[in-house]
Amino acid sequence: xxxxxxxxxxxxQAGDSLRxxxxxxxxxxxxYAMGWFRQAPGQEREFVAVINxxxxxxxxxxxxxxxxxxxxxxxKNTVYLQMNNLIPEDTAVYYCAATGRAWLxxxxxxxxxxxxxxTRVTVSS
Numbered sequence: 001x002x003x004x005x006x007x008x009x010x011x012x013q014a015g016d017s018l019r020x021x022x023x024x025x026x027x028x029x030x031x032y033a034m035g036w037f038r039q040a041p042g043q044e045r046e047f048v049a050v051i052n053x054x055x056x057x058x059x060x061x062x063x064x065x066x067x068x069x070x071x072x073x074x075x076k077n078t079v080y081l082q083m084n085n086l087i088p089e090d091t092a093v094y095y096c097a098a099t100g101r102a103w104l105x106x107x108x109x110x111x112x113x114x115x116x117x118x119t120r121v122t123v124s125s
Contacts, residue, residue, distance in 0.1 A: 002026040002114040004115065006119040009120045014088060017085070017086065032099060032113075033106060035049065038121075045095070046092075049070035050107060051071065099113055
């Protein structure tokens with residue numbers, strides 16, 4: 001079992017930055033690839049970014065490319081999502097997730113084994 005706890009969400013203005021964190025506990029963190037998803041009201045859960053077990057490979061969605069960066073610190077059992085130049089369309093609940101397919105840059109929710117409870121990000125115009 002892996003427990004995931006997100007933090008760092010909040011209310012910001014367009015153009016601002018936020019850094020989300022996801023702290024993991026339980027089994028060996030470096031055994032998992034980690035992803036970030038988001039879900040806006042009335043929308044399906046959307047892939048945002050993924051990082052493999054070592055941090056050597058990442059992939060981000062086109063909608064956030066150039067603005068969001070995913071990283072991880074295996075010594076701290078934490079994955080981060082740096083979000084710059086936020087826009088109102090980024091408003092959503094952001095979830096981190098872990099997949100035992102540690103080498104895979106998984107982009108669909110069904111490929112993930114564990115989920116956090118989410119942290120809300122609201123971007124005002």
